[in-house]
Every structure is written in C-alpha cells, then in structure tokens.
Amino acid sequence: MCVAHASGAPPSASTKAKSRPCPESPTPSSLRPMTRPAPPRSGSWTARPPCAAVLRSSATTQCKNLGPCTSGCAQGAKSSTDITYWPVALRAGVELRTRCRVREITVNADGMADGVWYYDEDGEEHHQRAEVVVLACNGVGTPRILLNSTSPEFPDSLANSSGLVGKNLMFHPVGFVQGLFEDRLDSHMGPQGCCMLSNEFYETDPERDFVRGYMMQIVRGGVWPWSTAMLGARSGTIPWGPGHHEAFARRFDHTANIGILCEDLPEEHNTVTLDPELVDSDGIPAPKITYTLSENSRAMLEHGVARAKEAMLAAGAIEVTGGGPARQAGWHLLGTARMGDDPETSVVNSWGRSHDVKNLFIVDGSIFVTSGGVNPTSTIQALALYIADTMKKNLANLFD
Template sequence: MNAQQDHRDADVLIVGAGASGGVAALELATRGFRVVCLEQGDWALPDDFPGGKPQWELARLKQWNPSPNMREAASDYPIDVTESPIEPLMFNGVGGSTILFSGHWVRALPSDFRVRTLDGVADDWPFTYEDLRPFYDEVTHHIGASGLEGDPAYPDAHTFPLPPLPIGKYGLAGAKGMDKLGWHWWPAPNAIASRKFKNRPACMRYGACESGCPTGAKASTDFTHWREAIAAGAVLVTGARVRRLTVDNRGAVTGAEYLDRDGTLRHQAAGVTVLAANGIGTPRLLLNSTSAHFPDGLANSSGLVGKRLMIHPYASVYGTYEDELETWLGPTGQALQSMQFYETDTDRGFVRGAKWNLMPTGGPLTHTLWEPGQDWREAFGPAFHSRLRSTFGRYTEWGITTEDLPEEHNEVVLDPAATDSDGIPVPKIRYTIGENTERMLKFHVDRATEAHLAAGATAVHPIPVVRDSGWHLLGTARMGTDPATSVVDEYGRAHDVPNLFIIDGSVFVTSTGVNPTATIMAVALRAMRHLADNRHDQTTSR
C-alpha cells in the first residue's frame, strides 16, 4: 500500500507527545525549527478525568487504567506480558504517561551516573550529575514543581519554584517513625502545584492523580509544554499511529509512515526524526523499521535495540494505624521520601539501593483490591466492612522503587503472531527480576516494616512485588560512546543514523533507583538544545 504524502514539510519530526516529546517540541519550535509531532492518542481535558466524580474509582479500573492491556482504548496497542511478572503501564495521548503519573519529581543522585566506577556493575553514563544539573534546574522551574530546598541526600541544595505540598497526618506519623529510627526522610518533591502557577491552579487534594488531574494542577506536558510549543509554531497531529520509520538509499531517515483515524496510510517527511515513544514503543518502532540497510531493525548494528529493559520492581508495605490519618486525602504524589538505603552497602548482600515514598491509599474501593495469589474472598462480604473500618483513612504505604540492573535477557521483541488493530506487530516483554534485585526487595521490605512499626502501626501488610507497577520503562536503546555497545550517543543521536535521535527513557544506561520523569525530561532538554545549537551539523550522510 502506497503512503499518502503529507503536505507539511518538517525540519524535525517527533514521534510521541509525552514527557520527552513535549520538551523537544517546545525547545525546537521556539528555536525556529518547523516541528511536526505524531501522537497516536488524543487531547484530554481536566473534565474528562473521573476524579471528583462518584464513579472515579470504578473508572480507574477500566477506562483510566494505566495498563493498555486493561484499558483497551482505540489509541492503545496490546503488549504481550505472558513472560513478565510486572505489567507495563503507560498512556497514549497528548502528555503521554504524565497524564496518569503520580507526579513524583525526583532527581537521580550523582552515584547513579557512575555505577561501573563505584560498584563494578552495569556501566557509567557518558555524562555526570553535574552535567545534567542545569537541565534539572531548568525543567523543575519550568513545570512548577513543589518541594523543599536542602535535602541532605543530595550534594546540592537545588531549589523549587513552589513550596512543598502538605505532608498531612499520615506524613507526620511516618516522619515520627523515621525519626525514632534515625533514618532519613524529607518532604517529598512533586510535579504538582502547591500554589497557582502559570496557567495551572493549586492542587485541590482530590487524591486522584493516577487517573488524571481533574483541575490541571499536576504538571502533565499537555499543560506545561504543548500549548506553548503550538503557539510557537509546532504542529501536533493526533490519532496518528506510526507504523515504521522510512529511510533513503543511503540509510538516512526520511520520516515516518503512519495510519490516521480513517485508516489511511500517510507519510510525514522530515530532515531529522526524534523518537519519544517510551522504552517499549521506541524499540518496537525501530525493530519494525527493517530495510536493506537495516535488516535487523533501524539503528541496531549493536544488536541492543530492545535489550536491557529495566522496569524498577516495586514493593508496597502497608501499615494500619489506630488513629485517623486521612490517607484518602491527596495528592497521590508522595508525602515523604527517603534515601536512607539508596547507596550501596555491600554488607547487605547486594549493590545499589532504592528510594522510598510515603503514599496515601485512596478511596473505599481500593480496600477491595487484591494482588495475584491472594484470596479475593478476604475483601468481600462481611470481610469488606471489617476491613474498611480498620483501614479506611488509617492505612498508608511505604512504596519502594528498587534499582533494576541492565541485563540483556530482559527485552522487548516483536510478537511473531500478534498485531494491533492496524496490523502492526505488537511488542512482547521478556522480563525476570534479577537476583540482586530480589535481595534488595527483601531487605527494603523488612526495613519498611520496621519503619511502620516504629511509627505505631498495629499491623503491617507487605506486597514484595506489585504486578501493576511497570511505569518506568527504561534502557532499551541505551546511550554510550561505543557504537558496538550502545545505540545512541550522549545527546541521543543514533550511531548508525546521524539524523535520528532518541530521547525517552529507553536511552538510560542504568535505571537509577528513583522515579525517572525528571531525568527523562532533563536528558531530553540537554539533547535537543545540543541539536538546536548544532543545527547545521545534522548531516544525513552515513
């Protein structure tokens, strides 16, 4: 089938309108580039989200579920997860997964960029924390993050444009427990406005952040970047499902083929193409973009496209308290965070560490849910009422984001048999939790249990691995200096294809032990500023 050529002529084509795509569009459009972005989803308005409506908890289980396999919207593609203990989570639409994320706004620590040097595993990043620091600063102040300066876990007292959100009664209880143990905690930074900021109101504390912010207080990139980018001239095409990237007879990328909402195959041409489709969508497109020049997938001479998937296995340790702690009150962003056990201590039996976040536990329906392997009958009938009386408003979570080491057997491949609704091969995830991470999870679950008991919890309920927690999709097109062992350079430029850039979480060398959105956006800004500053050096010759 021949593709219909779009009439627009683009200097830069961006695939994906999420966290990194929004950063790229705003930076490049304001620098005078003709920018076109293809996004397979659509715009969402605050009133579209269920928070603040009676049915919000039910809607989050289906229409606003973070798993595309459960949500099954027209803009979604299925993911084969039969070989993974963790469900990948994402959202397709303007703003990408920032629409549904909790808003944790956490920087990686300096050690995260030097893992090989410090711990003898994985690899060092091709730049340092200090190299990325100004871009962290810029993005933090652009989006209106809320936080408190001076966290001793960091070497620099980086600032925030807004004061921290209130830690609430459950945050105060958690902090007292950590103080008893002499462990680090800090009022948590969030990409949620604590006061009015630019075009966004202050948080109303609905506690429904993970099903879309009903007021616009959360810093999703549809608010923070896309409106400004479009005003600067960027063109955003929604309902555009990219099938593959196209190349010329020299192997340079010429643009992308995509299917519009009517099923018409179109082609968007561009001088430079930027992939911002997340750690699963990006390798899917590269592997599907085979040609005579790239029989194993675009930009894949290293064989690493899709390899070294990192997901951050996540544990939840819940504590039940006698006192009413208002744990239904938002934001669902974190109240506290702790880096007490973040850095390597080899006496623990593993390397690297994890970040903790103290979270509320939502509305009544939350207390009927169960993890695979649990007896669902414990949550219904008479048990529901007794459980609700003991936990609603009195149940809080220490969540544990564990660093995931890069291992080549953890991968994204194309499913040989399944396709999406447009006939495009779907991704299949092959993922297992590594031995180092297993030991790390056990250690942190035990410590979080101690933290709850020190805070006065009457009961503790650990979930060692939460299946529906795969928000952080990283490492499948890693950056590096050697084309034999990496896919892109430190600025996201593909070693094999000089006019192709990748700027999402797939370029991560290591996963770090923190929520990655701040790092994804800082890395994207650094890469796109370098592209703009060197615009006359974007040769298409191989």
C-alpha cells in the same frame, strides 16, 4: 541522577541548591506518622513537593493538596504535559495528531531518516515526511518501531549496528508495605506517590548481599473508595457480603503505604523483540517481552520489605501487611536503546542522537544505561530539555 535543578525540585541531601527551590506543600496528616523516629532513621525521610508545575504560566496555580491526582488536576498545578508544554506548543503552531500508530521509520538512499509510516484513527495508512525524527515511545515502544523499520540500507533493523536495540530492558522491581493506623490520615487527598522518601539504602553496602540499592517512598493508601475495596478483597482484609461495610470503614482513610523501588540493573537477556505471530489491530508485529527478575533484585526487595515493615511498626501502625515483588509493577520501561559514546556498546550518543542515523533522536527511558533506584519521570523530563537544547545549539551541524 540528580535532576533537581532542572526540574525545580529541591536537591537531595548530597547536593547543594544552586537556585531557589520550589515551595513544598504542608505535610498532610497521612505522612505525619512517618516523621516519628523510626527505622530508617527519622532524619533520612525527606518530604518531596508534588509534581507541581514550575513554568511561569497563567495556566498554573500552586498545589492545594486536594487530589487524587492520577485522573488530572482541576487546579492546573500538576506538571503534566497537557498543562505545561502542549498549550505552548499548540499556540506556536504544532499539529498534534492523536489516536495514530507509527509502524516504521523510513530512510532515504543516504541512510538518513526521511519520515514515518503511520495509521490514523480510522486505520488509514499515511507517510509523513520529516527532516528530523524524534522517538519518544518508552522502553518498549521505541525498540518495537526500530526493530520493525527495515530497509535496503538497514536490512535487520534501524539504528542497531551495536545489536543492543531491545536489550537491557529494565522495569524497577517494586514492593509495597501497608500500615493500618487508628487515626484518620486523609490518605485519599493530595499526590499519591513519592510523598516522602528515604535514600538510606540507595548506595551499595558491602555488608549486604546485593549491589546497588533502593528508594523507600511513602505512598498514600486508599486513594479511591473502589481501590480500597478491591485491594481489600484481594488481600482478604475487606470481605464481600456480611462485614464488608465495617471492614471498609476501618481501613479507608486509615492506611499508608511504603513503596520499595529497586535499581534494576541492565542485563542483555532481558529483551524487547518482535513477536513472530502476534500483531495489533493494524497488523503491526506486537512487542514480545522476555524478562527475568535477578537474584540481586530479589535480595534487594527482601531487605527493603523488612525495613519498611520496621518503619511502619515504629510509626505506630496497628497492622502491617505487604511484600514483593508486586506483580502489577513494570510501569517504568527503560534501557532498550542505551546512551553512550561508543557506537559498538550503545545506540545513541550523549545527547540522544543515533550513532547510525544522524537525524534520528531518541528521548525517553529507553536511553537509560541503568534504571537508578528512583522514579524516572523527572530524569526523562530533564533529558528531554537537555537534548532539545543541545539540538538547538548544534543546528548548524546537526547531521555531521
């Protein structure tokens, strides 16, 4: 999916720009080794801009490449909703209720959604009435709420006439390869993920033993001193006790990573269901995750790790480590309320509206039909804008 023109990011090599792209930051020293000729072909690496805000707002400034960005952006340049959309919405009168947990969506006798039951931060139960309900709870939270929303009109679960709510869970299998370099790389500064990318192995190649493909992305190494120490201790490269400081100094600010992000394909046996026994602190059934990494994904990861190690060595790394799948992966929660035109094979239509409940919309990664071999946030943002625009255009017959 190319969402470049919706998000403000420059398009990939396979698309033509239709508008002026957002400015890119200078290539930091942590990325310069990867600009040397290396497999993948040096020409296949593309520098990407940071997640800089593209809205015309006095609250945003251009990225200064300071970082680390994970804990927030003091410059206001990060395209996170606390900077881009929430200030605008709050000024317009939107009421934001934090620390709340939705239990279920309620429906009336006509089968239309009429609100939600939720618990506030004190554990008090409330019913919030609504003319339109929009779910944006990711590929685990959204099916959890739908499966828990039973009624005489929908005795099994809500919006699930297809039987696909909670099925086709996708996670994006990930591998990481780290290179240690002699020079300091300033790798603790600036945006951490997807600093440069290569889509050389993104499409299906009949000569490989897997279908579809993956993206390779440069990820800065050693973003925080403590993360460098913890990862080093886990891998055995930075011991505790004697030699710790010397090993830490040798690695901190001297590493770069290549992440291999594979296109996880939809499989119905990968599911989110409701646990029959486990509940959360409010008594709501917990989600039960059933997921098996496919042989196709394993072959894809093996191929990607091998190419990433070649690239690191060609870029001048003096030590290369890593592999996959990374056990901590599973950040991208996708596919469990898929989009489509046929109500028998999908949960929502092409603009996020439930086939079964005409005033219920889903706007998150659960509506993906495949994961794609790229980070999903920009696509989710573009879908949110598209669905909102389509809802606005169809206000007169929104529930027809």
